[in-house]
Amino acid sequence: MLLSVESLKIHLKTPFRIAHGASTVRTNVLVRLGNGVGEGALPPYYPYRFDEVKAYLESLDPAVLIGDDPSALEDALDRLPPGPAPARTAVDIALHDHWGRHLGQPLYRLWGLNPTRAPASSITLSIPESLDGLRAQIEDLDGFPIIKLKLGTGRPEHDEALVRTARETTQAQLCVDANCAWTVEEAAEVIPRLAAYDLMFVEQPLPQDDHDAWRRLRRSLPADMPLLFADESIQTPADILALAEAVDGVNLKLAKAGGLRATRRMITLARALGLQVMLGCMIESSVALTAAAHLAPLVDFADLDSYLHLANDPFEGATMERGIVRLPDGPGLGVKAR
DSSP, rough: EEEEEEEEEEEEEEEEEEETTTEEEEEEEEETTTTTTEEOOOTTTOOOOOOHHHHHTTOOOOOHHHHHOOOOHHHHHHTTTOHHHHHHHHHHHHHHHHHHHHHHHHHHHHHHOOOOGOOOOOEOOOOOOHHHHHHHHHHOOSSSSSEEEOOOOOOOHHHHHHHHHHHHHSSEEEEEEEEOOOOOOOHHHHHHHHGGGGGEEOOOOSSOOOHHHHHHHHHHHSSOOOOOESSTOOOSSHHHHHHHOOOSEEOOOHHHTSSSHHHHHHHHHHHHHOEEEEEOEEEEEEHHHHHHHHHHHGGSSEEGGGGGGBBOOOOOEEEETTTEOOEEEEEESSOOOO
């Protein structure tokens, strides 16, 4: 049983700018394990680096990990030692892919899920250099029903101008993501103004680690506001428990949770607490994107557009047309190398 680890350099079609910074290229980790392939995202604003992820993965014994029965996926996942979330994500995805290929079925079918139940996905627009640039981005879209705007320009009044411009340019549903950019006071002031533009939700307006800030924001906002979703603030199940009364929903991502199994468990926890669930992605190839898409029938919102932003995706898998996510029918993930 073989395990290989390599860097996966991903180039973007255009610079992707968010409140955390701008990117033109990202380096993720790619794992091949038996017949499976997996990927872990390594965004520069997360505290993981390729060398430590590679060292963890190369310390694994694939024969011990998979054991005598390739169909015993849960046992294999239980044998994974603690380690960096992106590393666990990559090997978790590869184990699921190996399992599905061994059984000859796609993951969604093994889980008993109906892919037509998946919600329409948003497409994310990075912070533009100008309002005219935003208009051009929107006009280039081909009928996407949901547009997510990245905010966090450093000036809340300019963030509002971006939303106003988008609403003047399109009839699509709009949502926004501030990526931790605002203080409680700024968020309490700007969110009621943004509500006038008929937003579906406001995502991660506050700093990542300040759970009390979420509770203060909730108390400061009027009742009739867009939904509040937490993203960076949700890294573990404990975060969901801590914020359950302060937010309306959580954005779950494989690379944060540590893979498909951990994400499924967090979906179940969020549901039990009455929260809505969004399934998101980072800048990832079609390996990680397709893995996440197999879970899409379980959630309320999807943000699974990463492959559309890439100039050099080395794989093909899940696709999207005007927001409708279509899963491949091949076994496991169903992804193929180009």
